[in-house]
Structure formats: C-alpha cells, structure tokens
Amino acid sequence: ELKVEQNPLFLSMQEGKNYTIYCNYSTTSDRLYWYRQDPGKSLESLFVLLSNGAVKQEGRLMASLDTKARLSTLHITAAVHDLSATYFCAVDIFTGNQFYFGTGTSLTVIP
C-alpha cells in the first residue's frame, strides 16, 4: 500500500519568514501534485511535477521533486497572510489512475 506522509502537519510562521513542507512517499512514482485548500473550500491545483528534478515556481511558492529520494518539497519564501491554507501533496502510481493524498499541512501565517 502506498503511503504519503507530509510534515509538518501544522505550521505556524511569521510573515516574511521562509519554510519548507515535506512530502515523502513509499513507492516508485514520477508524478506528484500539490494542492491548496482554503477553509470550507475545495482543493485547487498548485503544481504538477512529472519528472525527477522537476521544479516549479509560482509567486512565493516553489515545488520540487526528487524521485530517487521519493521526496517532494514545497518551499515558502517570505510568507504572507494570504498563504494561510492547508496544503496537500498527492502521488500517482503507474498502475492506474488512483491518486494517493498526504494528510495535509495546515499553514497559518501570523502578521
């Protein structure tokens, strides 16, 4: 069974600081997705990483994928309050269409 672990589960950080969220998974995959969920809302796609070494950036968020280490990171640069949300990673394995989601990281950015 594929396991997807995120850490930390909860993150409280001050505005202007940098931090990294980690996503580890337990089986071979070269497809990883990051989503954002605001309270009471649905999931919004942030990044799609489709190969080893892939790096994507959007504003203050940067995601990377290391398939050999089975690790993806979501780096936050100079956090602002608007980034407060829950972030999920999801992994797709080769044998079918099923995504496996991490448990999410709840991020709170404090002014």
Next chain:
Amino acid sequence: DVKVTQSSRYLVKRTGEKVFLECVQDMDHENMFWYRQDPGLGLRLIYFSYDVKMKEKGDIPEGYSVSREKKERFSLILESASTNQTSMYLCASNRDSRYEQYFGPGTRLTVT
C-alpha cells in the same frame, strides 16, 4: 476553465435513508473520482471511474456505490446512510492519469 459541480453544498439526512450525491464535469474528462475528507485523515478515495459504466473501488468503498451512465456525470450513492458517513465528499475529474485532478466544491453531509 474546467468546471466540476456538485449537486449540494450541504445535506442533512437521517440514518437509513438512501442518499444520492451527484457530480458533473464540463471538460469531457475520462476519469472521475469520489473522495471523502475527514479531519486528520486527509482525502480517501471511495470509487473512481475511467469510462462510462466502468468503475473501480478505491480504498474505502464499503457502504457506497456509484453510477456513471453518462461521461459527464458521476453519482455516489449511500444505500443506507449511517452516522459514520458524516463527512465532506469531494468529486474530481481529470483527462487521464498524467494530469492533475480538478475538484468540485464539496458536499458536507451530516447523517443524524
């Protein structure tokens, strides 16, 4: 833009009732998915469908069934609702497994 819509945002049902949750996508996607989301457990896949009339069990199919009679519509059915099915239900779709899933707004179901 891809749009995934769900029939209800909030639903309250009684134990033992039959419940239908409907999902419609407008981008001609092949694959559709039903998840439930519970605090501390993340998203768990209930069922998915990769074609009309085709379905596959996910991780937690017990107590649920699905129907996909048309490509754009995927229904989740709770045959006899129970209180442990109180949850947020999310529908999603994608073109194929190389693409991200697009999510609907969710249905918060309460079973009393």
